[in-house]
Amino acid sequence: xxxxxxFDEAFVRERVEQFRGQVARRIDGSLTEDEFRxxxxxxxxxxxxxxxxxxxxxxxGTLNPSQMRQLAYIAERWDKGYGHFTTRQNIQYNWPKLExxxxxxxxxxxxxxxxxxxxxxxxxxxxxxxFAGAAADEIEDPRPVAELLRQWSTDHPEFQxxxxxxxxxxxxxxxxxxxxxxxxIGLRMVRNDAGEPGFEVIVGGGLGRTPMxxxxxxxFLPKADLLPYVEAVVSVWNLLGRxxxxxxxxIKITVHEHGLEEIQRLVEDxxxxxxxxxxxxxxxxxxQIEAQFAQPHYVAKSTAAFDAAxxxxxxxxxxxxxxxxxxxxxGYAIVTVSIKKxxxxxxxxxxxxxxxxxxxxxxxxxxxxxxxxxxxxxLPHVHKSDLPAVYQALRAAxxxxxxxxxxxxIIACPGMDYCALATxxxxxxxxxxxxxxDELKLEHEVGPLKIKISGCINACGHxxxxxxxxxxxxxxxxxxxQITLGGxxxxxxxxxxxxxxxxxxxxxTGAVERIVLAYLEVRTSAEETFLQAYRRVGIGPFKAALxxxxxxxxxx
Amino acid sequence: MSRRFTPKVITANALLEGDVVWQTADDRWTRxxxxxxxxxxxxxxxxxxxxxxxxRNVVVGVYLADAKAGAEGPEPVHFREAFRTRGPSNYAxxxxxxx
Numbered sequence: 001x002x003x004x005x006x007f008d009e010a011f012v013r014e015r016v017e018q019f020r021g022q023v024a025r026r027i028d029g030s031l032t033e034d035e036f037r038x039x040x041x042x043x044x045x046x047x048x049x050x051x052x053x054x055x056x057x058x059x060x061g062t063l064n065p066s067q068m069r070q071l072a073y074i075a076e077r078w079d080k081g082y083g084h085f086t087t088r089q090n091i092q093y094n095w096p097k098l099e100x101x102x103x104x105x106x107x108x109x110x111x112x113x114x115x116x117x118x119x120x121x122x123x124x125x126x127x128x129x130x131f132a133g134a135a136a137d138e139i140e141d142p143r144p145v146a147e148l149l150r151q152w153s154t155d156h157p158e159f160q161x162x163x164x165x166x167x168x169x170x171x172x173x174x175x176x177x178x179x180x181x182x183x184x185i186g187l188r189m190v191r192n193d194a195g196e197p198g199f200e201v202i203v204g205g206g207l208g209r210t211p212m213x214x215x216x217x218x219x220f221l222p223k224a225d226l227l228p229y230v231e232a233v234v235s236v237w238n239l240l241g242r243x244x245x246x247x248x249x250x251i252k253i254t255v256h257e258h259g260l261e262e263i264q265r266l267v268e269d270x271x272x273x274x275x276x277x278x279x280x281x282x283x284x285x286x287x288q289i290e291a292q293f294a295q296p297h298y299v300a301k302s303t304a305a306f307d308a309a310x311x312x313x314x315x316x317x318x319x320x321x322x323x324x325x326x327x328x329x330x331g332y333a334i335v336t337v338s339i340k341k342x343x344x345x346x347x348x349x350x351x352x353x354x355x356x357x358x359x360x361x362x363x364x365x366x367x368x369x370x371x372x373x374x375x376x377x378x379l380p381h382v383h384k385s386d387l388p389a390v391y392q393a394l395r396a397a398x399x400x401x402x403x404x405x406x407x408x409x410i411i412a413c414p415g416m417d418y419c420a421l422a423t424x425x426x427x428x429x430x431x432x433x434x435x436x437x438d439e440l441k442l443e444h445e446v447g448p449l450k451i452k453i454s455g456c457i458n459a460c461g462h463x464x465x466x467x468x469x470x471x472x473x474x475x476x477x478x479x480x481x482q483i484t485l486g487g488x489x490x491x492x493x494x495x496x497x498x499x500x501x502x503x504x505x506x507x508x509t510g511a512v513e514r515i516v517l518a519y520l521e522v523r524t525s526a527e528e529t530f531l532q533a534y535r536r537v538g539i540g541p542f543k544a545a546l547x548x549x550x551x552x553x554x555x556x
Numbered sequence: 557m558s559r560r561f562t563p564k565v566i567t568a569n570a571l572l573e574g575d576v577v578w579q580t581a582d583d584r585w586t587r588x589x590x591x592x593x594x595x596x597x598x599x600x601x602x603x604x605x606x607x608x609x610x611x612r613n614v615v616v617g618v619y620l621a622d623a624k625a626g627a628e629g630p631e632p633v634h635f636r637e638a639f640r641t642r643g644p645s646n647y648a649x650x651x652x653x654x655x
Contacts, residue, residue: 027572029613047616049636050643050650052574080649095649098572345646416636417644425639427646477634 001064001368002147002292004112011155012109015116019043020102027099042122044115045101048420054093054101055118056108060128060146060170061089061378063369065358070111072354078104083354085339085347087411087460088167089127089371090118094418116154121162123153123234129171129178130372133293134334134380136326139189140197142172144290145226148282152227159234163241164249166234174491179373181205181214181493182465184251185233188491190220198222203233203263204255207459211495212252215260217267223286225271228278232270236263296366296381298329306384309391316391318444319402324387327380333387335365335379336372337394338401338409342438346412346430347375356397364390373462374411376404406443407451407516408434411462415455415472416479422455424472424479425505429453432509437516446516449530452487465489467531468515469496470508481508485515485542486534497539499546511546518545561598565589565623565630566608567640568615576640576651577615578630579608585615587655589641590629595620 004012019039026036040046044055056071063071071091075083078100079093086092096104108114118125126146133141149168153159159166170187171178180186186202199221205214221229237251240258248257255263310317325334337357340346349357357377361369364386370378382390394400403409410433413419415426430453437443452466456473463469469484480502487496503511516530518541523533534542566579567589577585578592586592595601601620608618622633632638643650 027613032612033571033616047569047574049640050574050576051569080647094644098574348646416639417646425645427644431646474636479635 001062002059002143002289008112008151009109012112012114012116015043015114016102016105016109019105023098023102038120040101041120042116043101043105044118045096045098046119046420048094048418049416049422050418051095052098052101053418054096054104054115055086056091056093056113056115057118057125058089058091058113058371059150060126060132060143061130061371061373062128062132062143063371064367065362065369067111067113068354068358068361068369070107070113072351072358074104074107075351075354077107082348082350084345084414085349085371085375085377087373087375087413087462088125089130089373090125091371092414094414119165121164121166123149123156123159123162123166123168126150126153127167127169127178127183127373129173129176130370130374130376130378131177131325131334131380132172132370133295133368134327134332135173135175135177136328137175138173138328139191140172141293142170142178142187142189144286144293145187145223146170147289147293148227148286149230151285152231152282158231159238162234162238163243164246166237166251168230176489176491177372179462179465179489179493181491182207182211182462182489183214184237185230186214187226192220196222199226201229201233204252204260205493206250206252207462207464208250209247209457209459210250210252211459211464212256213493213495214252215255217260217264224283225275227282228274229267229271232267232274235274236266236270240266296368298332298381299383300331301383301385303331303384306387309388313388315400315402316388319391319400320387322402322406322444323404329381331384333382333384335382335387335390336404337377337379337399338403339376339399340403340409340434341398341401342403342408343431343435345427346410349377353397353399356393356399360390360393374409376409403434403443405448405450407437407446407449408443409450410434411450411452411466413454413456413460415453415461419455421458422472423457423474424455424481426453426455426461426470426472429470429472429481429505429508433512436509436513440513442516445526446520447526447529449516450489451512462489463487464495465493466496467534468512470512473502475502479505481505481511483508483511483515483546485539486531488531499539499543501547514545515542518542561596561601562622562633563624563630564595564601564620565592566595566601566604566618567592567621567637568608568618571614571616574616579604583607585611587651589623589632590626592623592630594623594625594630 454461484496
């Protein structure tokens with residue numbers, strides 16, 4: 001993992017002290033809220049519905065055990081004993097007091113973490129495939145490049161007052177687990193004809209009120225050209241992007257308004273100017289960073305204990321069926337720890353749970369943890385013979401729910417339970433859907449199905465790319481939930497189709513249940529997933545299940 | 557013809573804690589909406605909003621929210637304002653346990 005150098009350390013400490021001064025001046029009245037607001041946003045501090053909220057970056061979703069323990073400590077010392085993992089691989093604290101925030105930032109700096117550029121019109125936390133460095137299908141670990149981008153974008157003087165926020169995601173695998181097509185810039189590692197690794201550069205993707213699938217602006221970008229090219233993209237948008245209307249300011253609108261070809265031309269021109277300025281220092285830096293992401297020292301040992309536990313314990317077997325992914329190294333597995341216990345808040349972990357996961361990573365996981373955009377925690381390198389012990393420890397901490405990729409593994413934004421922008425609640429909707437399907441004992445039969453819930457049009461809950469997407473709105477002073485179907489967040493990203501009129505808060509779980517029962521009705525076999533069935537039969541049978549049944553009931 | 561004025565309370569978040577607060581008739585900020593001043597006159601609302609907004613080192617984000625008279629004092633009208641009187645629905649945190 002990347003270790004801060006003296007420059008990083010000094011920079012982050014200096015920012016903490018600057019912010020300490022800014023908070024003091026806000027409290028003593030020398031700064032007005034209008035003056036203070038951009039300063040606090042630069043440091044990840046929001047004012048939400050009931051309290052302040054601090055958003056802490058987890059760069060490319062990677063944590064070591066001491067960082068995870070520090071997140072637990074912060075949760076207990078300055079918050080209410082838990083943290084919320086988000087869809088952008090951040091952690092949010094929902095209850096900090098203004099006066100405490102400088103101390104929290106200082107505690108983060110102690111473990112090489114910060115909240116810089118987790119808000120505001122800047123380049124945000126660079127996200128990456130949560131299986132990076134472990135996935136069997138990977139070309140190269142994308143995290144060194146993500147770290148290079150983090151360093152380049154942090155306090156980049158040209159990009160501190162962008163037209164709007166700017167989000168970058170990187171994946172090193174052809175199977176996109178980082179939703180790169182829904183980002184301002186998505187980077188997918190590919191090989192050229194000569195077999196050299198480089199990037200497919202995707203631009204102008206996004207969700208929100210105008211969902212757009214990102215477009216390929218460069219089919220193959222050599223690795224060495226990455227920073228000047230990304231800088232060219234952001235720089236072109238920085239000048240063209242609309243500052244007159246924040247709903248039209250994101251690069252997806254700029255690309256849409258000017259056309260991909262025109263943007264491509266401008267970017268290539270700008271790139272030609274910038275490329276010579278990058279004299280190779282960036283590549284030296286990248287080489288140093290890459291050395292810090294060396295593969296762990298894997299061990300070769302028997303996996304008999306794993307096979308025996310699978311044979312002896314049906315609960316362990318079920319968990320290992322859903323929560324493990326294939327590791328690139330024989331004998332190892334990638335463990336996804338579900339932070340989606342049925343009926344609990346998606347993405348919320350208590351301080352005790354964080355410490356358990358930190359201990360497991362230390363004892364069995366080569367000291368690594370990841371946060372996924374699906375709001376789960378990953379132990380990327382666990383030997384299969386250690387899985388029975390890992391499972392027992394997770395069970396004891398209430399972290400062994402066997403539901404990864406199933407209906408109850410729901411993404412949900414904080415919604416109107418916390419967020420000042422929300423138009424409806426999302427957490428209790430997720431809680432109720434998960435509880436319902438747990439009671440029905442149906443989710444394993446249903447198989448892979450991604451439900452994603454957003455509490456407003458800004459789509460932090462990625463509802464557009466949910467197989468079933470739910471969007472909470474305020475319709476004439478009442479919560480109302482609109483459903484989309486057939487969304488897909490992978491390399492073949494598709495924005496879901498709206499089914500029709502929305503459903504009331506107390507109707508939405510029943511509506512989802514009718515969709516799922518309709519799927520079980522139409523699928524050709526248990527092998528045909530929800531998404532495959534939807535693509536085959538279209539929206540018709542689901543609309544019928546959602547709306548016609550209701551009319552019959554009314555008529556009866 | 558102008559629209560009929562509906563009763564309002566003045567609300568904001570406290571600068572230090574971020575907690576939801578309402579303005580009382582005797583110029584305090586209360587954590588309990590039932591102690592808030594229910595404003596039934598538009599001109600009075602304008603003046604009270606100016607008074608409240610001037611206290612910029614005590615509160616943040618002052619605005620008028622619809623409210624109605626209840627047995628124990630003002631009550632929220634919109635569900636968002638109702639959540640602000642209670643706290644989140646997923647945990648017993650915030651006003652539902654503190655006020």
